[in-house]
Amino acid sequence: xxxxxxxxxxxxxxxxxxxxxxxxxxxxxxxxxxxxxxxxxxxxxxxxxxxxxxxxxxxxxxxxxxxxxxxxxxxxxxxxxxxxxxxxxxxxxxxxxxxxxxxxxxxxxxxxxxxxxxxxxxxxxxxxxxxxxxxxxxxxxxxxxxxxxxxxxxxxxxxxxxxxxxxxxxxxxxxxxxxxxxxxxxxxxxxxxxxxxxxxxxxxxxxxxxxxxxxxxxxxxxxxxxxxxxxxxxxxxxxxxxxxxxxxxxxxxxxxxxxxxxxxxxxxxxxxxxxxxxxxxxxxxxxxxxxxxxxxxxxxxxxxxxxxxxxxxxxxxxxxxxxxxxxxxxxxxxxxxxxxxxxxxxxxxxxxxxxxxxxxxxxxxxxxxxxxxxxxxxxxxxxxxxxxxxxxxxxxxxxxxxxxxxxxxxxxxxxxxxxxxxxxxxxxxxxxxxxxxxxxxxxxxxxxxxxxxxxxxxxxxxxxxxxxxxxxxxxxxxxxxxxxxxxxxxxxxxxxxxxxxxxx
Amino acid sequence: xxxxxxxxxxxxxxxxxxxxxxxxxxxxxxxxxxxxxxxxxxxxxxxxxxxxxxxxxxxxxxxxxxxxxxxxxxxxxxxxxxxxxxxxxxxxxxxxxxxxxxxxxxxxxxxxxxxxxxxxxxxxxxxxxxxxxxxxxxxx
Amino acid sequence: xxxxxxxxxxxxxxxxxxxxxxxxxxxxxxxxxxxxxxxxxxxxxxxxxxxxxxxxxxxxxxxxxxxxxxxxxxxxxxxxxxxxxxxxxxxxxxxxxxxxxxxxxxxxxxxxxxxx
Numbered sequence: 001x002x003x004x005x006x007x008x009x010x011x012x013x014x015x016x017x018x019x020x021x022x023x024x025x026x027x028x029x030x031x032x033x034x035x036x037x038x039x040x041x042x043x044x045x046x047x048x049x050x051x052x053x054x055x056x057x058x059x060x061x062x063x064x065x066x067x068x069x070x071x072x073x074x075x076x077x078x079x080x081x082x083x084x085x086x087x088x089x090x091x092x093x094x095x096x097x098x099x100x101x102x103x104x105x106x107x108x109x110x111x112x113x114x115x116x117x118x119x120x121x122x123x124x125x126x127x128x129x130x131x132x133x134x135x136x137x138x139x140x141x142x143x144x145x146x147x148x149x150x151x152x153x154x155x156x157x158x159x160x161x162x163x164x165x166x167x168x169x170x171x172x173x174x175x176x177x178x179x180x181x182x183x184x185x186x187x188x189x190x191x192x193x194x195x196x197x198x199x200x201x202x203x204x205x206x207x208x209x210x211x212x213x214x215x216x217x218x219x220x221x222x223x224x225x226x227x228x229x230x231x232x233x234x235x236x237x238x239x240x241x242x243x244x245x246x247x248x249x250x251x252x253x254x255x256x257x258x259x260x261x262x263x264x265x266x267x268x269x270x271x272x273x274x275x276x277x278x279x280x281x282x283x284x285x286x287x288x289x290x291x292x293x294x295x296x297x298x299x300x301x302x303x304x305x306x307x308x309x310x311x312x313x314x315x316x317x318x319x320x321x322x323x324x325x326x327x328x329x330x331x332x333x334x335x336x337x338x339x340x341x342x343x344x345x346x347x348x349x350x351x352x353x354x355x356x357x358x359x360x361x362x363x364x365x366x367x368x369x370x371x372x373x374x375x376x377x378x379x380x381x382x383x384x385x386x387x388x389x390x391x392x393x394x395x396x397x398x399x400x401x402x403x404x405x406x407x408x409x410x411x412x413x414x415x416x417x418x419x420x421x422x423x424x425x426x427x428x429x430x431x432x433x434x435x436x437x438x439x440x441x442x443x444x445x446x447x448x449x450x451x452x453x454x455x456x457x458x459x460x461x462x463x464x465x466x467x468x469x470x471x472x473x474x475x476x477x478x479x480x481x482x483x484x485x486x487x488x489x490x491x492x493x494x495x496x497x498x499x500x501x502x503x504x
Numbered sequence: 505x506x507x508x509x510x511x512x513x514x515x516x517x518x519x520x521x522x523x524x525x526x527x528x529x530x531x532x533x534x535x536x537x538x539x540x541x542x543x544x545x546x547x548x549x550x551x552x553x554x555x556x557x558x559x560x561x562x563x564x565x566x567x568x569x570x571x572x573x574x575x576x577x578x579x580x581x582x583x584x585x586x587x588x589x590x591x592x593x594x595x596x597x598x599x600x601x602x603x604x605x606x607x608x609x610x611x612x613x614x615x616x617x618x619x620x621x622x623x624x625x626x627x628x629x630x631x632x633x634x635x636x637x638x639x640x641x642x643x644x
Numbered sequence: 645x646x647x648x649x650x651x652x653x654x655x656x657x658x659x660x661x662x663x664x665x666x667x668x669x670x671x672x673x674x675x676x677x678x679x680x681x682x683x684x685x686x687x688x689x690x691x692x693x694x695x696x697x698x699x700x701x702x703x704x705x706x707x708x709x710x711x712x713x714x715x716x717x718x719x720x721x722x723x724x725x726x727x728x729x730x731x732x733x734x735x736x737x738x739x740x741x742x743x744x745x746x747x748x749x750x751x752x753x754x755x756x757x758x759x760x
Binding site (some may be wrong): 129133139140143145147150151152153155156157158159160162163165166170173174176177178180182184186229232233302360412437 | 664669672673676679680682683686687689690692693713716718720723724725730731734735738739741742744745746752754755756757758
């Protein structure tokens with residue numbers, strides 16, 4: 001069996017096992033973590049298979065493309081699956097200490113793995129309607145994870161999250177229908193070929209429908225309101241995996257369709273993306289500045305960071321796309337890590353409110369260090385991963401020849417300013433939580449968390465921080481992958497030949 | 505709900521609906537029907553039973569808890585899909601036996617996949633209906 | 645026929661957006677349900693309305709007759725219906741729970757988690 005099929009079957013089998021052994025907490029926890037370990041192994045194998053630039057295609061049911069559903073693994077897909085598995089494993093371990101027994105009994109691990117199933121499927125599929133189905137698998141599981149526990153703020157957040165995501169799905173579906181009506185195909189490689197014969201204005205309109213659908217999922221301006229209203233309500237482990245992965249699936253989908261299918265009118269479509277990217281960066285970071293809830297502040301930063309990735313996609317030069325791929329990888333790791341840290345400070349200090357936290361630098365220096373690394377990386381301080389991600393995108397805007405004229409350097413300047421404000425937000429958290437003396441009666445104590453649980457919370461955070469540091473210290477190795485993946489994305493004929501070659 | 509008419513009729517109808525659901529499942533490959541609609545009809549049989557004689561009785565009638573049925577269905581579908589891999593083809597490749605059986609026709613892995621879908625749908629639907637129904641009964 | 649369906653789709657979209665903008669949570673859910681119906685009709689219409697034979701390849705033949713209908717839009721709609729069925733069931737359960745947890749079905753009262 002090849003690694004592509006395994007990457008999908010592992011989370012599915014794990015989820016089914018968790019479902020069958022719902023009564024037994026130890027077994028569920030064992031399967032929950034073991035499944036992620038296997039997935040990580042599989043995704044490394046996947047990476048090894050396509051790392052050299054070869055695109056792997058699996059035809060489900062042995063139906064030839066473009067008639068059957070294909071799974072296509074190019075470098076971008078493999079990278080995304082790999083980083084999802086890393087986050088999945090970190091969160092599964094963290095959940096051992098963070099998610100209570102009641103939620104586990106209601107199927108927490110089963111739905112976590114169903115969600116991974118959907119996420120991996122969305123990354124690997126080569127069929128636009130199939131991608132819709134994977135999105136739904138991912139969404140329904142995420143709905144359940146969001147609601148699990150049924151606390152009041154959770155349900156309030158869930159209503160908004162669910163309704164807005166369903167609206168986005170209906171846009172996605174409508175766009176698929178129109179695309180099929182015009183081209184008679186749903187295979188993305190085939191679409192890339194046949195879409196060129198579509199009436200250009202109709203193609204652009206369909207592109208806008210996809211932009212709304214994926215933009216809602218990716219939380220770009222002005223469609224981001226659901227995100228800061230809901231991401232801080234579920235347990236920390238859940239919000240970390242949401243923050244790390246879900247919006248990035250939207251960004252991945254945007255990258256896929258706007259490099260492969262909708263490239264006929266770059267000035268309009270990518271110009272629009274460029275403008276939206278600027279607004280997304282600015283509104284996100286400004287929203288974050290006034291927040292004093294740890295997780296809500298981080299949620300606004302997700303929005304702001306999405307702006308950088310969309311900016312890279314909009315600039316549409318090899319360096320910018322490579323920067324976006326690198327940014328995706330870096331951001332998923334760092335953002336999930338920051339959410340996990342917010343959980344630790346909550347456990348030690350009893351609150352998510354920055355005003356009620358304090359004195360962590362003295363009480364828990366290790367936690368301070370583990371916050372410092374991802375926070376500075378998010379702010380773009382060298383030599384951490386965020387610096388290189390921002391550097392590539394900003395440089396692309398300043399140096400590369402784009403069709404947007406003076407707008408590209410202008411947006412780069414905006415990106416730099418937003419980077420500064422991000423740093424301000426991070427130092428705010430640093431000053432409030434770590435340096436400020438603890439407020440009366442809110443002194444943090446490590447002993448609030450039993451010793452065993454403490455290590456389960458700290459280990460994944462430390463591992464992710466280590467990864468951030470590694471990416472920062474050896475950026476060339478990781479950037480090479482990003483550059484090669486950008487090459488594949490900017491030359492769709494490679495993708496098209498891999499999928500359709502030999503069958504037509 | 506306490507209705508003698510419904511209780512009497514449901515005893516008959518439950519069995520009938522289950523038979524009909526299997527009929528739908530088996531004809532599904534070439535004619536309208538299949539695992540999904542079959543599973544829904546089977547689930548409706550248990551929903552009807554729960555309306556007639558209450559949720560605990562319907563659960564007893566189902567014997568196995570809904571989530572186990574759901575898991576079983578997923579496992580069957582998975583194994584049917586993996587059969588293609590064992591034979592050296594991609595996942596979900598249909599394998600067919602050439603001999604003709606009465607009623608079912610040609611046997612193949614797609615039929616087993618459909619059986620898996622049938623149980624998964626039955627499990628999911630009863631799970632949702634039972635948990636919603638029992639929930640609202642607690643309030644009354 | 646296309647014209648009639650286009651009008652119907654437009655009306656369905658309008659009605660569902662009207663419901664989505666209402667304050668009652670249940671109305672919003674009904675709006676979502678209506679929206680999925682509107683999209684299904686849209687796919688159906690966009691896929692091309694043709695009077696054609698059942699798309700089966702004749703016995704002994706190798707290719708499909710020219711006058712057959714396109715089965716794919718219907719397969720898409722069927723998938724979409726199945727998904728929206730599951731999603732709707734979940735949404736109803738969620739709204740029920742949300743009503744229990746918050747004691748209100750007014751969207752305006754669900755502002756506790758909104759960013760200020």
